[in-house]
Amino acid sequence: MTRLNRILCHAFAAGLLATALPSQAEDITTRAVLEQYSTIVYASYSDSVASARDMQKSIDAFLTAPSQAGLEDARKTWLAAREFYLPTEVYRFYSGPIDDAQGPEPRINAWPIDEGYIDFVKGKTKSGFVNNPKIAITKEKLKSLNERGGEENISTGWHAIEFLLWGQDQNANGPGDRQFTDFVDGKAPNADRRRQYLKIVTELLIEDLESVTQQWQASGNNFRKQFVAGDKASLKKALTGLGVLTRGELAGERMEVAMDTQNQEDEHSCFADNTHRDIIGDVIGMQNVWEGRYTGRDGKTLEGASLKALVAQKNPTIAETISTDIANTLKLSKEIQAPFDQEIIGKKEAPGRKRVQAVIDSLKKQGKNLVIAAESLGIKRLSTKAP
Template sequence: MKKLLVAIACASFALSAQAAEVNTQQVVSQYAVLVSASYQDSLASAREMQAKIDVFLAAPSADSLKAAQDSWREAREWYGQTEAFRFYGGPIDSETGPEGFINAWPLDEAYIDGVKGKAKAGIINSKTPITEAKLRSLNERGGEENIATGWHAIEFLLWGQDLSKDSAGQRAFTDYTTAPNAKRRAEYLKLVTQMLVNDLASVEKEWQANGKNFRAQFEKGGDDSIKKIFTSLGTLSRGELAGERIEVALDTQNQEDEHSCFADNTHRDIVTNAKGIQNVWEARFVRRSGEVVSGASLKQLVAQKDAATADAVSADMAASVKAAEAIQAPFDREIVGKKDAPGRKRVQAVVESLKNQTKNLVNAAKALGIKRLNTSV
């Protein structure tokens, strides 16, 4: 009887292990499901932000401004996780993609509106037409910091300059009522919010199921699509997040080099980016509704070839998210001081964890036969 029970147990284990195996097609298809769900939630939260901004513009007050600001922060939570779908020429950042209109930074505030010492600066205080075509033509014209559209333009218009060490920007709602060019400021905010929603909708459409779109091509990509996924994770992890978004700010200790400086939201940007990387690796995404999207993962695919490396990547990603969550707001105070300052050490810990996970991502890619993986921006 004991021999029979052992045999049954072994057979059950073998069947379980066999059922757990995944193939390239399953992983690529599940990735597409995850991307689609993520962009759906990002778009939905952006539309809710738009509704709050419309309410504010219809009846500006301290309360309606705060509600609009809160909705911006909420929407950023969902967009931040989608940045793990970049860096391989997909619909978000292909040569014709809208990423530069959505999330370009750092932003020169004076390019858009008046700032301390330059009250009449910017597009809003000029006679420039406030139209979509015009703002798109002006975005990054004459310099990368000449940002006219996207998340950070909206952020600046809601918060204003961050002139305080201890709080976010303190823009008054009266900037939309009695201040000079209040009407143009409102027109500008309404338009760039609509443009952001439209641009996100265009990307979301390209990942919808059963369409003649990018997703349909991607799901037929096989090993090439797997390489694109790895490229996205490695580039966001090392070149963009650890490098451009954190190390530059650590080096300069300059508030202008943090990602969401007006709202003091940079610490959350870092968390959501790190979480987005983990989402892709594990093929798991917790939606706004609480629904959990999960399925065949890159982690499983790699583990079938090299379990130790797969475990190392998973451990690094968990460490990166945990370290990111330990950063204290505001980020611009964390980066100031000597090398051994507590805040700088917390931020540096995120960089080191991201570097480690990138190295192991390269090893994971090699386990699947991908010999070269670009992780620079």
């Protein structure tokens, strides 16, 4: 066989092999993407529950023997638990188990809060149901009080716990500074009711998170089973969660509103001054979903069929563009300086406002490209507006 013939034979064989074995990207199916999405959702919620339980242990220890050190430890575990909850927000906005008609989302992360609805505030030492002995502090009562009479009348969830741990933020350069003595009998009025409330509201948060997590378990006749079998309808749901969090919720409700009002009350975690981390956590969640990858509390990474790979089969340019968009949004988010309530103050050219606006602009671009990506998969009119 001549050298030329050998080359032609090898080339022919290679061509047959390429035909017989499609590339990994060509193998990606909608069902595989939905399976991986569901696996990530379950792992993410499971980590959120586990970190919330760590917080509960610290809070219970503090309530048993209130001290400054105990209060600081409870605050640290609240901040740590938020890091695992925030990336789950990308699983919202499509009537899933967290925010369908019966979903617990309004009890989990509702904001902004009228803190005077819960407890005393500056100038109103007797405000709030904590200081009203006629109101029983039970799980059912707290559920019924949540958003009663107005969306800011929040009685449950992350931000109610945040307020109990930090109190009002009266410091321009730092978070709230509630005293541990607010939980000590004889040192503050209704300290016993305050302790009872903090304990019960924490238990309720964990129960609500657990109820959502169970709907994403791999076995059972639950939401996950329906979701994985949902084909393009479920694909639209996953993209809707990503799109709405990108544009309507994070860029709009959480950042543009605060920029417009320059009001501390319009920032997400105003008592702990944790809003800058809230933004980062949400963007990490977006990246997890788009890339089909999640690194858990145990340090292990789950990686598989992704929305990006599915889109890349139809439009590789837009798939790569969105990955770049999200990476840029994450980079810019990390440049926002704490406290967020000081970043949003001032004129247009103020350094802090420019940093926040850069994230908003990046999110807007990202949202537009997600609509294009959805269209490449045959999904028309993807909504990115907040509900």
